[in-house]
Amino acid sequence: MARINDVGGTVGFGAVDTADDPAPFHADWEARVVGLFNALRAEGLFNTNEFRDAIESMPPAEYLTTSYYERWFEAIRALLERKGVIEPGELDD
């Protein structure tokens, strides 16, 4: 079964916003998330395929309402919980 990330050819996402980004990241936390991904992968906590799977198995409603790097963050959180590095809920306020 196709997962929500498999959007190729689907209809209804509207026009492409072709505007260029002034900088690679819109906020500092986005750069930190990419750094966390690279660092934790380098430390062997997960590999790229596990990471992609974690993003692509997000519930559709969550996938479609989160930004690109929020999905990265949620995937890292899910993997760290699955591997017992952090406890579920440990990141909550």
Next chain:
Amino acid sequence: MSGDHSDAAIARRVRRMETLLEEKGVLSGARLDEIIDASLSGASPANGARVVARAWTDPGYRRRLLADGTAAVRELGFMEGSYQRLRVVENTADTHNVIVCTLCSCYPLRLLGPSPSWYKSEAYRSRVVREPRTVLAEFGLELPAGTEITVWDSSAETRYMVLPRRPEGTEGLGEEELAALVTRNALIGTAAV
């Protein structure tokens, strides 16, 4: 962004993750800073532009680039040690190429620099495979009706880069001047040079 996904809320959660990882001895803040600095240095569309300019001026290099992109960019010092395969696709008088990653955001980062937001958007990923001519027109690239368009869908293992057509009237230009004409969007295929 609104509600639970406000920038401040997610920024706080990211900081908390960093703190927890440091407390648990998994990852130090210093190591994270080092990796953040290293991950963006060396990734730039200027690298892809250099490859294109070399291919425009050296027919032997162009042949090697189209036959085995990974090996040819390594000759110039790019993607060294990468496990990914690079395939370079060439635009001609009657064919045009454009790249996408419909499933996520795969992209030859080292050669093209950080990808633009639109490349990662559902709108681009869903539509460019279905109606490429219309999407390219939205980028301001109007192709003749007779031009055949090929869309290349990237994967974790294979990345693509477009070899744009060399503009007319550039016969007298050197490699560096030619490289300066090549934009990131031309390397993706959403612009011409």
